[in-house]
Each structure stands twice: as structure tokens, then as C-alpha cells.
Amino acid sequence: METTNHAISKQTKTLKGLQSEVQSINRVALSVDCVIFGFDENKLKVLLIRSDVKKYQSKWSLLGDLVKPEEDLDAAAYAILKKRTGLKNVYLEQVHTFGDVKRHPAGRVVTVVYCSLINVQNYRLKILDNEIHWHDVKNISDLAFDHKIILDTCYSWLQKRVQKHPLGFSLLPAKFSLRELQSLYEAILDIKLDRRNFRKKFFAMDFLIDSGEEEQNVPHRPGRLYKFDYEKYEKKKKTWSGIDF
Amino acid sequence: METTNHAISKQTKTLKGLQSEVQSINRVALSVDCVIFGFDENKLKVLLIRSDVKKYQSKWSLLGDLVKPEEDLDAAAYAILKKRTGLKNVYLEQVHTFGDVKRHPAGRVVTVVYCSLINVQNYRLKILDNEIHWHDVKNISDLAFDHKIILDTCYSWLQKRVQKHPLGFSLLPAKFSLRELQSLYEAILDIKLDRRNFRKKFFAMDFLIDSGEEEQNVPHRPGRLYKFDYEKYEKKKKTWSGIDF
DNA sequence: CAATAATGTGTGTATTTTACACAATAAATA
DNA sequence: TATTTATTGTGTAAAATACACACATTATTG
Numbered sequence: 040m041e042t043t044n045h046a047i048s049k050q051t052k053t054l055k056g057l058q059s060e061v062q063s064i065n066r067v068a069l070s071v072d073c074v075i076f077g078f079d080e081n082k083l084k085v086l087l088i089r090s091d092v093k094k095y096q097s098k099w100s101l102l103g104d105l106v107k108p109e110e111d112l113d114a115a116a117y118a119i120l121k122k123r124t125g126l127k128n129v130y131l132e133q134v135h136t137f138g139d140v141k142r143h144p145a146g147r148v149v150t151v152v153y154c155s156l157i158n159v160q161n162y163r164l165k166i167l168d169n170e171i172h173w174h175d176v177k178n179i180s181d182l183a184f185d186h187k188i189i190l191d192t193c194y195s196w197l198q199k200r201v202q203k204h205p206l207g208f209s210l211l212p213a214k215f216s217l218r219e220l221q222s223l224y225e226a227i228l229d230i231k232l233d234r235r236n237f238r239k240k241f242f243a244m245d246f247l248i249d250s251g252e253e254e255q256n257v258p259h260r261p262g263r264l265y266k267f268d269y270e271k272y273e274k275k276k277k278t279w280s281g282i283d284f
Numbered sequence: 285m286e287t288t289n290h291a292i293s294k295q296t297k298t299l300k301g302l303q304s305e306v307q308s309i310n311r312v313a314l315s316v317d318c319v320i321f322g323f324d325e326n327k328l329k330v331l332l333i334r335s336d337v338k339k340y341q342s343k344w345s346l347l348g349d350l351v352k353p354e355e356d357l358d359a360a361a362y363a364i365l366k367k368r369t370g371l372k373n374v375y376l377e378q379v380h381t382f383g384d385v386k387r388h389p390a391g392r393v394v395t396v397v398y399c400s401l402i403n404v405q406n407y408r409l410k411i412l413d414n415e416i417h418w419h420d421v422k423n424i425s426d427l428a429f430d431h432k433i434i435l436d437t438c439y440s441w442l443q444k445r446v447q448k449h450p451l452g453f454s455l456l457p458a459k460f461s462l463r464e465l466q467s468l469y470e471a472i473l474d475i476k477l478d479r480r481n482f483r484k485k486f487f488a489m490d491f492l493i494d495s496g497e498e499e500q501n502v503p504h505r506p507g508r509l510y511k512f513d514y515e516k517y518e519k520k521k522k523t524w525s526g527i528d529f
Numbered sequence: 530c531a532a533t534a535a536t537g538t539g540t541g542t543a544t545t546t547t548a549c550a551c552a553a554t555a556a557a558t559a
Numbered sequence: 560t561a562t563t564t565a566t567t568g569t570g571t572a573a574a575a576t577a578c579a580c581a582c583a584t585t586a587t588t589g
Contacts, residue, residue, distance in 0.1 A: 051338040057390035065353045066311030069383075069394060093296040108310045108392065112383040136381040136396050138314075138357040145302035147353065149314060149394075151381050202527050218566075224527065235569075236547065240527060243545095259565040260554040276529055281577085282447050282469065282485060284521055463535075480538075481578065488576095504534040505585040526546090 067138075068148040071115045072103035072186070074134070074193040075124065077159040077173055078210040083226045084159065084173040085190065086123070087182070094144055095183035099174065101190070103150065116153040123171065130156040130209035134196050135189075142185045154193050156209035177229070201227050203280065205246065208267040214250045216262035217241065246272050312383075315395040316360045317348035317431070319379070319438040320369065322404040322418055323455040328471045329404065329418040330435065331368070332427070339389055340428035344419065346435070348395065361398040368416065375401045375454035379441050380434075387430045399438050401454035422474070446472050448525065450491065453512040459495045461507035462486065491517050 052060070075086040087099035102123050106115045112133070120129055131153055138149035159173070176194055181187050201207045207223055208215070221237045241247055247265040254261035297305070320331040332344035347368050351360045357378070365374055376398055383394035404418070421439055426432050446452045452468055453460070466482045486492055492510040499506035 051336055051341055053338050054389055057337060061313050061388070061391040061393060064313045064350060067314045067351070067353070068306050068309045069312045069314070091296055092302060093298050096296055105309060106312070106383070108312070109385055111385055112381065112394070133380060135378060136357065138351070138396065140354055140356055143306070144299055146306040148306060149357070149396075151383065151394075202525060203529050205529055216567090228524070230524070233548075234567095235549080238568085239570095240546090244529070257566085258556055260556080260567050262567055272529070279473070279475070280447060280528060283525060284448050284450055284489070284517070461536090478579070479536095480580080483537085484539095485577090502535080503587055505536050505587080507536055 068146065069106045070103050070148055070150040071106055071112060071119065072101040072150050072152045072189060073116055073119045073123075073131075073155050074101060074152065074190060075120070075155045075157060076176070076197065076210065077157055077162065078223050078226065079159045079173065081222045081226055083176045085176050085179070087172060087174050088123075089170045090183040092144075092183060098181065098183040099172075099179075099186075100183035101152075101186045102171075106151075112151050113153075116151075116155075120155055120157075124157060124162050126157055126161060130206055132206075134193055137185060137189060139185070144184075150189075152189050152193065154196065156206055158210060158212055160212055198228055205267060205269070205272055214252060214264040214266055216254050216264055218262055220265075246275075313391065313393040314351045315348050315393055316351055316357060316364065317346045317395050317397045317434065318361055318364045318368075318376075318400050319346060319397065319435060320365070320400045320402060321421070321438075321442065321455065322402055322407065323468055323471065324404045324418065326467045326471055328421045328439075330421050330424070332417060332419050333368075334415045335428040337389075337428060343426065343428040344417075344424075344431075345428035346397075346431045347416075351396075357396050358398075361396075361400075365400055365402075369402060369407050371402055371406060375451055377451075379438055382430060382434060384430070389429075395434075397434055397438065399441065401451055403455060403457055405457055443473055450512060450514070450517055459497060459509040459511055461499050461509055463507055465510075491520075 077084040077086065086102060088102055090096065090098050090100040092100075102119055104115065104119050104122075106112065110118070113131070116131055116133070120126060120131065132155075134152050134154050136149065136151045138147075140147060142148070142150075176190070179187065179190065182190065201224070207220075207227065210223060211219055217238055220241065221232055221234060224237070225232055246268045248268050250264045250266050252264045254264060322329040322331065331347060333347055335341065335343050335345040337345075347364055349360065349364050349367075351357065355363070358376070361376055361378070365371060365376065377400075379397050379399050381394065381396045383392075385392055387393070387395075421435070424432070424435065427435065446469070452465075452472065455468060456464055462483055465486065466477055466479065469482070470477055491513045493513050495509045495511050497509045499509060
């Protein structure tokens with residue numbers, strides 16, 4: 040990164056010079072937005088809030104906030120999650136930054152977008168704000184600002200990511216049945232999977248720990264409950280997945 | 285995205301109100317940095333410039349610039365490429381945004397990082413600025429600012445990306461031999477590949493067009509030259525690659 | 530014309546993926 | 560308490576893919 044547009048100047052810059060340069064610079068407003076995914080009733084959900092902007096009065100929008108001057112980006116995203124869901128230790132990953140000049144009606148606001156995956160069960164305890172709701176990801180037509188585009192980007196990101204990384208488990212309870220896991224993958228990827236082959240694949244990976252427990256309160260034969268072994272995964276995960284496109 | 289920290293206010297905001305809010309906000313300096321990869325002498329290279337900041341006097345840094353108030357992010361990245369390499373129509377993709385409060389010595393500068401892949405042959409015509417040089421990616425110890433971390437992030441990104449997306453061809457001439465292609469993959473992934481299986485795999489993909497031509501001026505039997513069929517790829521590319529981690 | 534360095538090609542084996550069916554179990558209901 | 564319902568748990572054969580591996584050919588160089 041350089042600090043001027045006079046690119047090829049050979050003079051070096053002192054810290055003081057740099058500082059005044061950075062201060063005199065055209066700056067932009069910076070926000071973070073969180074696409075918070077959940078999984079409930081066999082459907083992929085996203086957490087949205089009613090827009091408080093008149094122009095978008097009837098529309099829903101992502102959860103976001105401005106980044107404070109002394110706040111790291113990850114911390115800003117984390118703060119939103121904490122504030123809106125009360126949850127800590129959630130899966131959070133930066134996905135993309137949207138900064139088109141005219142994306143925000145009030146002037147230039149660049150937004151760094153994060154995806155988060157939370158367990159809806161934990162969240163339910165904390166529904167206190169009736170302006171925030173879960174929405175079916177597949178049933179969203181339009182949102183405030185450019186948030187529909189952001190959501191589409193994040194959903195595509197999730198569909199790819201979930202195939203190569205075990206982040207999907209963050210959407211489930213700590214102990215889950217293989218049916219729940221399969222139904223999660225089917226919802227995210229929007230495909231049907233063969234049950235026997237699905238099980239075989241996950242057992243072969245050898246990252247599932249049999250909890251010894253079984254499902255409770257299901258109206259049919261209960262399945263075994265498993266936990267995902269993140270530690271083992273970290274040790275054994277693949278680096279080479281092969282050239283394939 | 286919301287525009288205040290007073291989160292759950294139910295009042296809607298008018299455009300004017302929003303505008304003054306956005307203007308009165310704490311803003312940050314925003315830059316874009318480009319990690320420009322090249323491939324030469326069977327090695328993966330990255331284009332670096334001598335830092336013009338005193339603190340980092342002896343160090344190299346990525347090519348970057350501040351984002352202008354009326355400039356989209358992609359356009360800003362593109363402008364850097366154009367200015368520094370003279371090339372247009374290059375592969376360019378946003379990778380990550382780095383915004384830690386203390387990443388820049390002169391105050392808060394958030395930087396959106398792009399990766400670009402260019403053909404070193406085309407670039408050679410334009411070496412006019414002796415402050416800019418190609419460096420072996422595997423031979424870089426430290427860089428100005430947090431640029432080493434950025435480079436590491438982008439190199440990891442490239443290693444993954446090149447396995448599932450045909451961006452690697454952007455590093456080669458339009459017509460290339462299979463040896464060049466294999467050597468490219470070996471350099472990026474830092475592994476040896478079996479020649480016969482490598483060929484078989486790419487021929488099976490069926491995205492290579494036989495140009496009918498052969499290599500010139502090689503000190504051995506010349507190989508056939510191929511082109512990559514981007515159109516066909518766009519039509520037939522995989523969406524489902526399988527759960528595997 | 531010999532040496533060098535790379536091209537072009539095929540097969541057998543192991544591994545992975547896919548398609549597919551039935552008995553057992555727990556809960557709910559009649 | 561017997562039946563219905565929904566889902567669990569399990570295996571095999573066939574097909575596709577990945578992997579390991581060797582030799583004759585061709586152009587250039589000295």
C-alpha cells in the first residue's frame with residue numbers, strides 16, 4: 040500500500056508526513072454487515088431486521104453497524120453478533136467487501152461482509168426484539184440497500200464452503216443425528232442425497248464421535264447422536280483436494 | 285447495514301438525516317492493494333515495489349493506492365494494474381480486507397486486497413520503472429506494513445483457488461504447452477505431479493483446444509500448444525464437487 | 530551422428546462413487 | 560396390545576476415477 044497517488048516518487052516519507060497525509064485524505068464511512076445463517080425445520084434461514092431507513096421502510100436488511108475508529112473489523116462483526124444474538128464463540132468469517140460508490144443512498148459507505156453460522160436453538164432463548172426475524176433463505180425477494188446481492192453472494196459462498204469445510208456443524212446442536220446432518224446439507228445445497236452413501240461418507244471421514252446418546256422425543260425410532268471432532272479434523276484435514284473444474 | 289449504534293431505535297430515518305449522519309461519522313482511509321502474481325522460469329513470482337515510507341525504507345511492499353471518493357473498489361484495483369503494468373483485461377479478484385487498527389503506522393488505513401494474475405511475457409515489454417521487481421514468492425522473508433501476512437493469505441488463496449478454477453491460465457501465454465501448464469501447477473502447489481496422469485486429467489476435462497501449433501525455440505522436441513476454452517468451461521463447469529474435508 | 534531432453538502414449542490396480550432394499554426399532558394410534 | 564407410521568441401521572455390486580509406472584519417438588545441440 041502506498042499513501043499517495045504520485046506513484047513513482049522516489050522520496051521516502053517520514054512517519055509525520057505520512058500521518059498528516061492519512062489525515063488529510065478523503066475518507067469513507069465503513070460498516071460491517073453480518074449474514075447470520077440458521078437452520079430450523081429443515082430449512083436454511085437468515086436473520087434479518089426491519090430497515091430503519093425511510094427509503095427502505097417496508098424492507099428487511101442485514102444486521103450491521105458502523106466500525107468504530109478503534110475497532111478491528113473482526114471485532115466489529117463479533118460485536119454485532121453479540122449484541123443481536125447474545126451468542127459468543129460463534130462461527131464467523133469474512134466473505135467480501137462491497138464498496139460501490141452508489142450502494143448506499145446517503146453517501147459512500149463501504150461495508151465488509153461477514154458470514155456467521157449459529158445454532159437456532161441457542162438463539163431462541165433470546166428473542167426479545169420483535170424487529171428481528173428468521174427468514175427462509177430461498178424465499179427472499181428483495182432487501183434494503185444492496186443486501187439481496189450481498190445475501191446471494193454469501194449463500195453461494197456457503198454452498199461452496201460447506202462442501203470443503205466442516206462449518207455446517209455450527210448450525211446444529213453440539214450433538215446431532217445423521218438425519219439432521221444430511222437434512223442440513225440438503226437444505227444448503229438444495230439437492231437430495233442418498234442416505235446410505237451420505238452416512239458411509241461421514242463415517243469414512245472419521246470425524247464423528249459417537250456420543251453414546253440417542254435422540255429424544257422423536258415420533259419414530261431415535262437415531263444415535265454424534266459430535267464433530269474438531270481437534271482431529273484440525274490434525275488430519277486435507278490440503279490437497281485435486282485439480283477439478 | 286444500519287447507520288447508528290443506537291441499534292433498536294424504531295424511528296425511521298429520512299435520507300437527509302442519514303446523509304448528515306454518514307457525513308458526521310468517523311471515517312477511515314481506504315486503500316486497495318494488489319497482489320500481482322506472475323510465472324517465470326518455472327517459478328511463481330509476485331510484483332513488488334520499494335516502499336516509499338521511511339520506516340520501511342529497505343523493504344518491499346505490494347502495489348496499492350488510496351481509493352478515490354468516486355471510485356468503485358474494483359475500479360481502484362484495476363487502475364493500479366493499469367498504471368503499474370500497462371495491462372488491461374487481466375484476471376482480478378477480491379480476496380480479503382485487512383483493517384486492524386494498528387496495521388498502518390500513520391493511522392487507520394483499511395485495505396481491500398485483490399489478487400491478479402498476469403502473463404509475465406506481456407509485462408516484460410513495459411519494464412520502465414526500476415523500483416518495481418518480480419520476486420520469487422517462496423523467497424520472501426518480510427515486507428513493509430502487514431504485507432507479508434497479506435501475501436501469505438493470497439498465496440494460500442491461490443493454491444486453493446487454482447485447483448477448482450481455471451485462473452492459472454492467466455499466468456501463461458494464450459498458447460501454452462502441457463509442460464508449461466504442469467510446471468505452473470507444480471510451482472503454485474509446491475508438489476510434483478505425474479506427467480501422464482496430469483495430461484490425462486486435462487484432456488479428460490476437455491477444455492483444451494489444440495492450436496495446431498508447436499513450441500518454438502525449445503532445446504528439445506517441441507510440444508503441442510493448446511488454448512483454454514473459457515466459453516466451454518463457462519457452460520460445463522461443475523457446481524457440485526462433493527463433500528470432502 | 531551421438532547425446533540430450535523432452536514429447537506422446539496405455540494398462541493394470543486400487544480407491545472412490547454410485548445405485549439400490551430390507552429388517553429392526555420406537556412412538557403413536559386404534 | 561396390535562397395528563401403523565416413520566425412520567434407523569446396514570452391505571454389495573458395478574461404474575468411474577485416481578494412481579503408479581516404461582518405452583519408443585522427435586527435435587536440438589555439440
